[in-house]
Amino acid sequence: MTHIVIVGNGMAGSRLAADLRAGAGSSSRGASDRLRVTVLGAERGPAYNRVLLWDVLAGRLDPADTVLAGSHDRGGTRVTALDVAAHSVQTSCGDQLEYDVLVLATGSRPIIPDLPGVRDATGRLRPGVHTFGSLVDCVALRQEARAARHALVVGGGLAGVHAARGLAALGLPVTLVHTGSHLLPRHLDPAGGRVLRRILTRLGVTIRTGTRVRALTPDQVTATDPDTASDSGLTVVRPAAPVTGAVLDDGEQITADLVVLACGSRPEVTLARAAGLAIGAGGGVLVDTTLQTSAPDVYAIGDCAEFLFTGAVLRTASPSDAAAARSEGSAAPAIAGIRYEQAAPAWDQARVLAARLTGLDPDARYHGSPRLVRLRGDLDVAALGEPTGHLVDADPTAGDAKSHVLALTDATRDAYRKFVIRDDRLVSAVFVGDVATLPDAVRAHADGIPLPSDRRYLMEVMS
Numbered sequence: 001m002t003h004i005v006i007v008g009n010g011m012a013g014s015r016l017a018a019d020l021r022a023g024a025g026s027s028s029r030g031a032s033d034r035l036r037v038t039v040l041g042a043e044r045g046p047a048y049n050r051v052l053l054w055d056v057l058a059g060r061l062d063p064a065d066t067v068l069a070g071s072h073d074r075g076g077t078r079v080t081a082l083d084v085a086a087h088s089v090q091t092s093c094g095d096q097l098e099y100d101v102l103v104l105a106t107g108s109r110p111i112i113p114d115l116p117g118v119r120d121a122t123g124r125l126r127p128g129v130h131t132f133g134s135l136v137d138c139v140a141l142r143q144e145a146r147a148a149r150h151a152l153v154v155g156g157g158l159a160g161v162h163a164a165r166g167l168a169a170l171g172l173p174v175t176l177v178h179t180g181s182h183l184l185p186r187h188l189d190p191a192g193g194r195v196l197r198r199i200l201t202r203l204g205v206t207i208r209t210g211t212r213v214r215a216l217t218p219d220q221v222t223a224t225d226p227d228t229a230s231d232s233g234l235t236v237v238r239p240a241a242p243v244t245g246a247v248l249d250d251g252e253q254i255t256a257d258l259v260v261l262a263c264g265s266r267p268e269v270t271l272a273r274a275a276g277l278a279i280g281a282g283g284g285v286l287v288d289t290t291l292q293t294s295a296p297d298v299y300a301i302g303d304c305a306e307f308l309f310t311g312a313v314l315r316t317a318s319p320s321d322a323a324a325a326r327s328e329g330s331a332a333p334a335i336a337g338i339r340y341e342q343a344a345p346a347w348d349q350a351r352v353l354a355a356r357l358t359g360l361d362p363d364a365r366y367h368g369s370p371r372l373v374r375l376r377g378d379l380d381v382a383a384l385g386e387p388t389g390h391l392v393d394a395d396p397t398a399g400d401a402k403s404h405v406l407a408l409t410d411a412t413r414d415a416y417r418k419f420v421i422r423d424d425r426l427v428s429a430v431f432v433g434d435v436a437t438l439p440d441a442v443r444a445h446a447d448g449i450p451l452p453s454d455r456r457y458l459m460e461v462m463s
């Protein structure tokens with residue numbers, strides 16, 4: 001019997017567990033008798049679709065509507081240590097579990113900016129300040145939004161845009177502050193970002209780009225009570241005052257009694273790092289095309305993983321790596337892989353790993369996923385293909401010699417479309433405000449068939 005332990009019951013871990021069970025059940029080789037699967041998840045409750053969090057915030061969905069099919073309640077068990085030599089993990093319940101195969105599916109965690117006024121004296125987020133990465137965050141935000149008068153969202157990436165539209169849908173005035181020059185900078189070019197800005201403004205979001213939050217106000221929240229401390233020998237912390245707003249770099253003051261920090265996320269690799277596993281330059285656990293990490297019998301999928309598609313062989317982790325990682329002594333330059341940070345690739349990786357582990361396809365390999373980011377509902381946005389393609393501005397003369405950029409802005413409807421074509425193939429496309437022809441673009445991108453040389457034809461087909 002092979003014991004497979006999955007750490008993390010999020011979108012990747014729960015899908016892997018479901019695929020393992022389905023694969024084992026359908027395997028003619030009796031895999032269901034050979035495999036035992038244990039899922040250890042730190043979040044309480046069944047696994048849910050994180051992409052739908054904004055719908056819950058906006059009141060369009062109930063938390064129960066986001067539960068992933070086939071997922072079970074396995075919550076509340078955090079893995080606190082991994083010993084790759086002993087093939088065992090320790091849990092927050094005090095248990096030690098042995099594994100034959102371990103899969104890290106620990107996802108990522110929101111970055112908390114080191115700004116004055118963000119935390120209270122105990123290091124926790126001060127009252128009124130939230131992150132937006134989990135269902136717990138989302139429910140707390142929704143609860144507080146009922147009594148709030150003005151919300152501030154810090155960050156204009158996916159989570160920031162999701163949070164802003166969700167809060168605006170509740171009728172709350174929202175200001176979004178973003179350091180970059182345009183929204184969704186990893187997915188849209190400046191022209192697409194401008195159209196998205198107009199749409200969000202129409203939905204009730206005031207947007208400030210090209211500036212940063214200098215501090216949340218009031219920014220003195222770390223005072224302790226010196227009298228009580230000297231009397232009792234204990235340090236007593238005064239409750240921090242609730243947030244009242246923010247000061248921007250340019251001196252502008254924003255009033256807000258609810259603040260959402262959406263400043264990006266980092267791969268959650270605490271366990272992997274302490275166990276001495278190879279970590280990539282992007283901060284994820286390095287895996288090869290078999291999804292194996294640098295440790296024997298340890299795999300990684302989802303947001304915590306960083307992929308090497310180059311055929312590079314990962315060096316096996318040793319106890320000395322773990323010691324070096326713990327003492328921060330290892331200064332070897334990290335190898336850079338690819339991180340997806342999206343739901344669909346996490347599910348593709350789960351499928352490949354399940355095929356290998358159940359024996360349905362022991363030679364299955366992960367060679368990457370098509371990139372497609374899609375926002376639905378009142379924001380119709382899609383970005384398909386190479387992110388570098390999206391970043392080429394709508395200027396038709398932009399791009400390299402072999403690339404052509406076709407872009408169309410329809411100011412009357414706040415709609416924008418852009419196609420980047422290289423060697424007669426569609427390498428990327430951006431849609432804002434109108435995604436009617438997205439399926440055609442997805443097909444053209446996936447098939448990789450040469451496009452007609454008359455680009456006006458393409459514009460007509462895609463319009």
Ligand SMILES: Cc1cc2nc3c(=O)[nH]c(=O)nc-3n(C[C@H](O)[C@H](O)[C@H](O)COP(=O)(O)OP(=O)(O)OC[C@H]3O[C@@H](n4cnc5c(N)ncnc54)[C@H](O)[C@@H]3O)c2cc1C
Nearest residue numbers: 008010011012042050078079106107133302303341342343
């Ligand atoms: C607000 C928001 C909006 C998003 N919008 C989109 C979108 O529109 N499109 C898109 O494609 N993607 C989107 N994403 C990203 C997408 O949700 C992630 O790519 C996806 O969830 C990755 O799945 P995962 O299983 O790797 O990580 P997660 O779903 O984050 O799951 C990781 C799980 O591991 C658990 N865990 C961590 N450490 C431990 C431990 N030591 N022991 C036990 N459990 C542990 C965590 O508690 C968590 O439950 C969004 C994410 C957020 C937060």
